[in-house]
Amino acid sequence: MRDTVKKNLKEEVASYKRQRILEEACHLFFENGYERTTLDSVADCLDVTKPFIYSYYANKGEILFDICQTGIQLSLKALNDALALEGTALSRLKALVESVSRIVIEEQEYIVVYLREEKNLEPQKINDIRQLRNEFDHKLAELLAEGVTSGEFDVENTLLTAISIGGLISWTANWYNPSGKWSVTEVVMHAIQLVMSMVKIR
Structure with missing residues (x-):
């Protein structure tokens, strides 16, 4: 003991x-x-x-790899938590967008470094990171497909839409200013509105 x-x-x-x-x-x-x-x-x-x-x-590249993993792993956890919720596809999508948007803002430096510096990783490390991102995109696409089946969403290409939603949210890290005009809540709510318009809620 x-x-x-x-x-x-x-x-x-x-x-x-x-x-x-x-x-x-x-x-x-x-x-x-x-x-x-x-x-x-x-x-x-x-x-x-x-x-x-x-x-x-062992080297600076290993540090960069861990940094790049951080934001994606947090986003994946938020996605999995949202998927595990009871409720409609719509309610889970809203929960997902809110959670991931907050993570992107709270971990802004990690996300920006990932977006800007991923190219400096070794090819295998880049592939590892992109596999995590692909997992996020495909799980989100499955949620969108569920919403299409239930009649909640009108989406022609669920994977392309999922990738677009992920890009919309992650890009927030590049422009968000903690001392700027909009609060975290305002930015998050706006992201939800944009995503809802992308999936054409019925």
């Missing part, structure tokens, strides 16, 4: 340290770009040595 507690504590500490590296690196990638950010600058901001970072990540 004592050994298990020690192991769990070590895992929690390691997870926390990895998360701090991710957060600081993501902020620097967001502000300065991936190519102009060095591991030395990440280490300086964390007040640690570069070998400390290497004890958790």
Whole structure:
């Protein structure tokens, strides 16, 4: 029992340290770009040595990969949670758009870095990320197809519409300004209205 507690504590500490590296690196990638950010600058901001970072990540590309995964995995969780809800396809679609839109805004730096810097990943890593995105698109398309079958939606191409909805939501990260004219709630509600017009609610 004592050994298990020690192991769990070590895992929690390691997870926390990895998360701090991710957060600081993501902020620097967001502000300065991936190519102009060095591991030395990440280490300086964390007040640690570069070998400390290497004890958790082999290189800068691994950090970028984890950053790119973060937003998609959070969005996938929100999608799966919405799909698991009871209710109509319409109510679940609204819940999905609201949840994912809030994630995109709350995790803005992660989403922007993913959209802007994915091209810097190794080909296999790019493929891994796109598989996650494809999973999101196809599950959303299945929800749209369910709504078409139930007579709630009028959508000719469910997959293309799903991809368009995902793009609409994720692109919010590129223009949203926390100090700007619109509140988070206003942006989220507008996204819901746009998506509802895309699926032509009956």
